[in-house]
Amino acid sequence: xxxxxxxxxxxxxxxxxxxxxxxxxxxxxxxxMSELDAKRHVKSLLSKNxxxxxxxxxxxxxxxxxxxxxxxxxxxxxxxFLTSYTPYQAEVSQGMLQALFEYQSLVAExxxxxxxxxxxxxxxxxxxxAALMCARVTGRKKFLVPKLMSPERLSVLKxxxxxxxxxxxxxxxxxxxxxxxxxELGGKLGEDIAGVYIENPSYxxxxxxxxxxxxxxxxxxxxxxxxxxxxxxxxxxxxxGDYGADIAVGEGQPLGNPVNFGGPTLGxxxxxxxxxxxxxxxGRLVGMTTTLDGNTRGYTMTLQTREQHxxxxxxxxxxxxxxxxxxxxxxxYLTSMGPSGLREVAxxxxxxxxxxxxKLQKVKGLKVPIFDSPxxxxxxxxxxxxxxxxxxxxxxxxxxxxxxxxxxxGEFPELGETAVLCTTELHTKEDIDKxxxxxxxxxxxxx
Amino acid sequence: xxxxxxxxxxHYSREHExxxxxxxxxxxxxxxxxxxxxxxIVYAEMPEVGKQIKQIAEKKTREMxxxxxxxxxxxxxxxxxxxGTVKEVNKALQERPxxxxxxxxxxxWICMIDPNALNAELGKLMDAKEYSDYLVKLx
Numbered sequence: 001x002x003x004x005x006x007x008x009x010x011x012x013x014x015x016x017x018x019x020x021x022x023x024x025x026x027x028x029x030x031x032x033m034s035e036l037d038a039k040r041h042v043k044s045l046l047s048k049n050x051x052x053x054x055x056x057x058x059x060x061x062x063x064x065x066x067x068x069x070x071x072x073x074x075x076x077x078x079x080x081f082l083t084s085y086t087p088y089q090a091e092v093s094q095g096m097l098q099a100l101f102e103y104q105s106l107v108a109e110x111x112x113x114x115x116x117x118x119x120x121x122x123x124x125x126x127x128x129x130a131a132l133m134c135a136r137v138t139g140r141k142k143f144l145v146p147k148l149m150s151p152e153r154l155s156v157l158k159x160x161x162x163x164x165x166x167x168x169x170x171x172x173x174x175x176x177x178x179x180x181x182x183x184e185l186g187g188k189l190g191e192d193i194a195g196v197y198i199e200n201p202s203y204x205x206x207x208x209x210x211x212x213x214x215x216x217x218x219x220x221x222x223x224x225x226x227x228x229x230x231x232x233x234x235x236x237x238x239x240x241g242d243y244g245a246d247i248a249v250g251e252g253q254p255l256g257n258p259v260n261f262g263g264p265t266l267g268x269x270x271x272x273x274x275x276x277x278x279x280x281x282x283g284r285l286v287g288m289t290t291t292l293d294g295n296t297r298g299y300t301m302t303l304q305t306r307e308q309h310x311x312x313x314x315x316x317x318x319x320x321x322x323x324x325x326x327x328x329x330x331x332x333y334l335t336s337m338g339p340s341g342l343r344e345v346a347x348x349x350x351x352x353x354x355x356x357x358x359k360l361q362k363v364k365g366l367k368v369p370i371f372d373s374p375x376x377x378x379x380x381x382x383x384x385x386x387x388x389x390x391x392x393x394x395x396x397x398x399x400x401x402x403x404x405x406x407x408x409x410g411e412f413p414e415l416g417e418t419a420v421l422c423t424t425e426l427h428t429k430e431d432i433d434k435x436x437x438x439x440x441x442x443x444x445x446x447x
Numbered sequence: 448x449x450x451x452x453x454x455x456x457x458h459y460s461r462e463h464e465x466x467x468x469x470x471x472x473x474x475x476x477x478x479x480x481x482x483x484x485x486x487x488i489v490y491a492e493m494p495e496v497g498k499q500i501k502q503i504a505e506k507k508t509r510e511m512x513x514x515x516x517x518x519x520x521x522x523x524x525x526x527x528x529x530x531g532t533v534k535e536v537n538k539a540l541q542e543r544p545x546x547x548x549x550x551x552x553x554x555x556w557i558c559m560i561d562p563n564a565l566n567a568e569l570g571k572l573m574d575a576k577e578y579s580d581y582l583v584k585l586x
């Protein structure tokens with residue numbers, strides 16, 4: 001072959017690569033292994049990992065572990081769902097289209113709004129899309145957000161809105177309760193505000209209790225009200241549509257989707273059924289219709305003229321694929337749980353958090369939670385003992401076999417040495433008691 | 448060639464919009480030829496009242512767009528044949544966009560514009576005879 005291509009040896013092929021960056025000796029690798037030996041070797045390496053399933057784990061902060069019934073996975077892994085592509089061709093995609101339509105219907109019911117799209121990438125991109133939608137609907141360029149919103153979501157929001165040059169303006173919080181400062185909101189609301197965004201539950205776990213008032217003020221200024229949610233909380237809490245939200249967004253991962261390095265995630269996006277809103281809705285929308293004789297239901301993508309494959313650079317969004325498989329998993333999960341099942345999950349999450357807070361409050365050197373407000377399934381824990389950092393505290397917890405919360409002192413330095421802890425229905429009383437015991441030792445520096 | 452409805456007394460753009468002078472204002476719509484090429488209109492995106500608009504030129508820009516008309520699988524921008532300020536939009540199209548198909552020169556009008564350079568700009572448009580010849584050339 002060398003002769004065919006006109007070189008005399010292999011070295012000549014690499015003549016263009018400077019000698020100083022060339023490897024002069026062979027790779028320092030152990031001798032080859034058989035497949036069986038290689039498997040044993042990899043297994044021994046992997047055994048150094050400590051999976052969160054093997055110790056109580058209290059990380060949340062945007063992705064939450066929940067129990068996923070076995071049939072969710074087995075249904076979602078059917079090849080009809082797993083391998084299907086964007087259902088452009090309705091005549092060969094009725095199953096996928098119906099599954100997505102069911103997902104949309106379930107999400108709409110859950111958030112109390114009329115229309116839901118068939119998903120965005122995650123909560124963060126859904127917030128970005130919501131801000132852009134508010135700007136298109138109102139023709140205004142400023143978007144108000146709470147100062148305590150998730151920093152990751154804020155970063156994505158700024159990224160999404162930098163092109164169309166939207167201005168993201170933060171609203172401060174009450175130092176005691178964490179609640180949005182209403183005077184500041186009132187002062188900033190005006191004819192230039194496209195939308196107001198809140199997170200409920202907040203990134204730090206407490207509930208925003210002034211939602212009705214925020215909705216009225218926002219509407220009064222002609223802006224749109226956007227609410228971000230953890231959908232599990234809606235098993236227990238009033239849906240955003242009931243207190244005046246125009247748009248609801250959220251993270252659909254806790255609905256039947258696992259936590260693998262923080263994903264895969266599922267962006268929830270819904271709005272009121274008003275033509276000026278629906279026409280500006282981002283993302284894919286599946287509709288249901290009946291045949292001319294009225295006997296058969298059919299499903300198809302609808303209002304596609306909003307989308308990229310038709311409207312090109314003037315589309316409402318650059319999202320073309322979506323999180324279809326995660327949406328189907330969410331639909332199966334919600335259908336399995338039903339309203340009473342979801343309520344049970346939400347109640348367990350909230351009562352676990354309440355129990356954990358009550359117990360941790362008794363540990364000297366900790367302040368739990370930092371804000372005096374009701375909480376859902378997450379809460380803050382602050383190390384108030386001098387010279388005890390939250391990272392050190394977490395390291396000590398790990399040594400004691402407990403995975404602590406998400407540190408937020410880097411994102412919100414003004415909150416001090418603080419972490420956000422999450423409880424779900426996966427936590428037992430024993431898990432929480434172990435956390436409390438470990439926390440008491442970690443504060444003292446005991447092993 | 449197909450027969451298209453072309454009205455005397457209107458001014459026509461090369462993008463198939465028409466202009467009718469009514470006192471100090473002008474009424475704007477799309478022609479019978481345009482509505483037939485678009486097919487069934489399902490949604491009319493209208494300009495905001497008060498929008499400043501420029502007359503369509505060789506190089507099209509956003510400032511020349513009055514809105515868009517959507518058929519089932521296509522969206523077409525509507526360009527303004529006259530510069531000025533949008534004074535009124537045809538609200539009937541919100542509920543019944545098909546009026547653009549059934550009555551392009553009457554009930555299917557798009558908007559009223561307060562022109563700012565009417566005489567100069569009318570000269571750049573075609574009359575009924577010229578537009579008819581133009582359609583013949585398009586084939």
